[in-house]
Amino acid sequence: MSIHDVIEIVDQMEKAGVIDRYAIGGAVGATFYLEPVATLDVDVFVTFRPEPGTLIASPKAIFDWLSSRGFSLRGEYVMIAGWPVQFLPPVSSLGDEALAEATEVDVDGIVARVFSAEHLAAIALQTGRAKDKARLLQFIEEGALDDTRFQEIIHRHALVETWRRFERQFLSGP
Amino acid sequence: MTSQLQKVLESKRALRRELAQRSIAEKLRMLDAMKERELAVRKAGVRRHGRRTPGVPT
Secondary structure (H helix, E strand, O other): OOHHHHHHHHHHHHHOOOOOOEEEOHHHHHHOOOOOOOOOOEEEEEOOEEOOOOOOEEOHHHHHHHHHOOOOEEOOEEEEOOEEEEEEOOOOHHHHHHHHOOEEEEEOOEEEEEOOHHHHHHHHHHHOOHHHHHHHHHHHHOOOOOHHHHHHHHHHOOOHHHHHHHHHHHHOOO | OOHHHHHHHHHHHHHHHHHHOOOHHHHHHHHHHHHHHHHHHHHHHHHHHHHHOOOOOO
């Protein structure tokens, strides 16, 4: 029971056409670029499809496919290989872009798709909770970001002022 | 900042860099282990809390 198994199941869902393009975000996504970031769940970003006959996008097809294969639902999570997995739709233009530009990484023979480091950092900046700020600092301190790409992203998504505040608060010298 | 503290912080940064550079498969296995530890700690915390609170069902 491992995150590797989670990636394998999500990959199967994509190949079976249950979901369209997916990408891993959150702490598990950050672990692709940083030291392991402790977490209790896995965030999988995917565009929800409208249910037949409606315009309302829903994760129902995902839940139906997984529950028909014996995976249990726990609130908004699905238990896969011992991990609570949350399927989340991108909720902003930044999230849409992060999903579209996610990168593929081989993990022991399975291709995992994960948000780029720069998108994960920009999402952390946009979300702005204490743990997000800490994660953004980790990306910076470890030199995990392509600065040009990061700056382009925060300009495209109107995060420049938020970034300046963050710089003043955490990155300016004494 | 004392030089001793600077040494401690630098060694922590070096460890983080070393962990970050490990293979992704290995880092994901570490996440699996960290989650199990976290859940075990939480369960132990609940049990301890239960013993210290007579009359409260656990």
